[in-house]
Amino acid sequence: MGHHDPAAMTAGDAQRGGGSLPAAGPVRDPAEVAALSIAGVTHSYGKRVALADVSFEVAPASFTALLGLNGAGKSTLFSLITRLFGIQSGRISIFGYDIGREPSEALRRLGVVFQPRTLDLDLSVMQNLLYHAALHGIGRREARSRGGEVLERIDLADRAASKVRDLSGGQMRRLEIARALLHRPNLLLLDEPTVGLDVKARADILKHVRQLVAAQGIGVLWATHLFDEVAPSDDLVVLHLGKVLAKGQVANLIAKAGGNDINSAFIRLTEAFEKTGSVAP
Amino acid sequence: MSVAAARSDPTGFSLREYATCLAGIVWREGLRFLHQRERFISALVRPLVWLFIFAAGFRQVLGISIIPPYETYILYEVYIAPGLMAMIQLFNGMQSSLSMVYDREMGNMRTLLVSPLPRWYLLFCKLLAGTAVSLLQVYAFLLIAWFWDIEPPPIGYLTVLPALILSGLMLGALGMLISSGVRQLENFAGVMNFVIFPMFFASSALYPLWRVQEGSPMLAYVCQLNPFTHAVELIRFALYGKMNWVSFAVVAGCTALFMIGAILAYDPSRGFSRRGPAGGET
Numbered sequence: 001m002g003h004h005d006p007a008a009m010t011a012g013d014a015q016r017g018g019g020s021l022p023a024a025g026p027v028r029d030p031a032e033v034a035a036l037s038i039a040g041v042t043h044s045y046g047k048r049v050a051l052a053d054v055s056f057e058v059a060p061a062s063f064t065a066l067l068g069l070n071g072a073g074k075s076t077l078f079s080l081i082t083r084l085f086g087i088q089s090g091r092i093s094i095f096g097y098d099i100g101r102e103p104s105e106a107l108r109r110l111g112v113v114f115q116p117r118t119l120d121l122d123l124s125v126m127q128n129l130l131y132h133a134a135l136h137g138i139g140r141r142e143a144r145s146r147g148g149e150v151l152e153r154i155d156l157a158d159r160a161a162s163k164v165r166d167l168s169g170g171q172m173r174r175l176e177i178a179r180a181l182l183h184r185p186n187l188l189l190l191d192e193p194t195v196g197l198d199v200k201a202r203a204d205i206l207k208h209v210r211q212l213v214a215a216q217g218i219g220v221l222w223a224t225h226l227f228d229e230v231a232p233s234d235d236l237v238v239l240h241l242g243k244v245l246a247k248g249q250v251a252n253l254i255a256k257a258g259g260n261d262i263n264s265a266f267i268r269l270t271e272a273f274e275k276t277g278s279v280a281p
Numbered sequence: 282m283s284v285a286a287a288r289s290d291p292t293g294f295s296l297r298e299y300a301t302c303l304a305g306i307v308w309r310e311g312l313r314f315l316h317q318r319e320r321f322i323s324a325l326v327r328p329l330v331w332l333f334i335f336a337a338g339f340r341q342v343l344g345i346s347i348i349p350p351y352e353t354y355i356l357y358e359v360y361i362a363p364g365l366m367a368m369i370q371l372f373n374g375m376q377s378s379l380s381m382v383y384d385r386e387m388g389n390m391r392t393l394l395v396s397p398l399p400r401w402y403l404l405f406c407k408l409l410a411g412t413a414v415s416l417l418q419v420y421a422f423l424l425i426a427w428f429w430d431i432e433p434p435p436i437g438y439l440t441v442l443p444a445l446i447l448s449g450l451m452l453g454a455l456g457m458l459i460s461s462g463v464r465q466l467e468n469f470a471g472v473m474n475f476v477i478f479p480m481f482f483a484s485s486a487l488y489p490l491w492r493v494q495e496g497s498p499m500l501a502y503v504c505q506l507n508p509f510t511h512a513v514e515l516i517r518f519a520l521y522g523k524m525n526w527v528s529f530a531v532v533a534g535c536t537a538l539f540m541i542g543a544i545l546a547y548d549p550s551r552g553f554s555r556r557g558p559a560g561g562e563t
């Protein structure tokens with residue numbers, strides 16, 4: 001890779017970021033720049049409102065679970081964050097870079113695992129990685145060495161030449177996560193990554209991603225409808241029918257909602273919302 | 282003033298990164314094409330059927346006088362070869378552009394579109410990759426046609442290349458423009474009826490324009506307005522090492538126009554918005 005490597009520089013500049021602000025702007029501690037910031041995002045498909053005034057943040061090096069049933073608006077939100085849809089109203093930024101105004105800088109710092117599989121089944125494991133690297137401007141040689149590294153980490157080094165079609169569901173998911181990290185982003189989005197996997201593969205993926213947060217300081221937004229994937233220490237955003245019903249640390253939210261566990265807390269929150277039609281303070 | 286604007290880290294991309302991205306997209310498209318053997322074979326069989334059967338049958342019916350770029354009397358097969366080359370590109374352009382916008386490749390489109398490079402550039406690379414695939418098909422066709430006595434001068438195989446790139450881009454961009462503009466055309470049969478057939482038949486692919494003029498001046502006029510006619514003529518002249526400036530200007534202009542239109546009209550949410558309200562996946 002040449003003189004300036006978009007992936008390598010992401011780690012540092014997010015931290016440096018706020019340091020050289022102009023006098024006019026508010027002085028922010030660089031560590032405070034959220035990995036992902038969603039502010040007042042509303043999105044409709046014709047008359048149907050899919051997201052209504054959604055706001056929350058994902059801190060760097062944190063695991064934030066986005067919990068919502070099917071149809072809550074999780075995938076719409078992901079499409080907005082990844083610039084797939086244009087933002088109708090509100091603001092989304094990644095490490096301070098607005099996705100609407102500076103999409104390139106924002107997307108450089110972002111890795112995504114979409115819910116539907118997005119691998120080329122007929123291409124080999126390594127070919128999939130090389131293609132992704134090329135999309136980020138990473139040259140062949142560098143891509144091969146990074147590809148080797150990430151495959152080592154997910155125990156697929158010996159499968160580099162296999163066709164993706166021949167991998168198991170869990171292996172494919174791990175490969176997608178490895179691919180999303182190839183350009184070394186500091187924010188990783190995962191949209192229901194464990195759907196369709198068996199219990200062991202699910203646990204493996206979850207453990208792997210939590211390790212990424214702990215060891216590499218990556219900020220993670222994990223969308224799910226499975227309550228058991230959420231740990232008490234996680235940050236949690238509860239999304240229901242396009243609205244944020246609650247956000248905060250899981251343990252606090254459970255205490256506040258008055259349930260015994262995340263499951264009962266969720267039911268209480270959604271029932272209260274459906275009764276009153278508004279979000280509890 | 283945004284936080285980001287004040288940052289001093291390098292922004293933008295180097296030329297090398299742009300080139301790497303383009304090479305990667307073309308490389309993948311090529312690999313995928315080679316893996317889809319049925320697509321390759323059907324892309325080849327279509328023009329060959331026209332050449333072996335239709336042209337042979339019509340040989341006696343249609344007399345072709347000496348018209349540029351030809352310098353001698355030619356067989357009807359020789360006349361329609363450039364039109365069939367353009368037809369390969371027409372089909373390829375429509376097919377790849379349609380699949381690009383609609384669901385079938387949605388997953389792959391997502392991976393493409395989260396690349397940090399500018400979206401217009403990604404779409405341009407995708408069009409170029411589709412054109413590269415059409416070149417493989419066209420040269421495979423030319424190889425087989427050579428054994429069928431369609432023997433342009435050796436230099437023609439080289440001079441036709443830029444013409445093919447330009448016409449391939451034009452037809453790919455047109456496909457993309459159509460598929461983002463008209464919803465009902467997601468069905469390939471619809472595109473066949475309303476785009477491919479009219480474009481192909483109302484052109485100089487199968488019969489020289491002076492012949493059409495004799496039969497119907499109105500149709501000849503339509504043919505002249507049809508950009509596909511100019512793609513065919515550009516390829517026909519280039520295949521014999523000659524240049525048709527009028528056709529070049531029309532094809533180049535239409536390429537630019539369709540490409541800008543396609544990029545402006547490209548809306549990745551289109552594949553979803555229909556599914557959005559109905560399906561659970563929102």
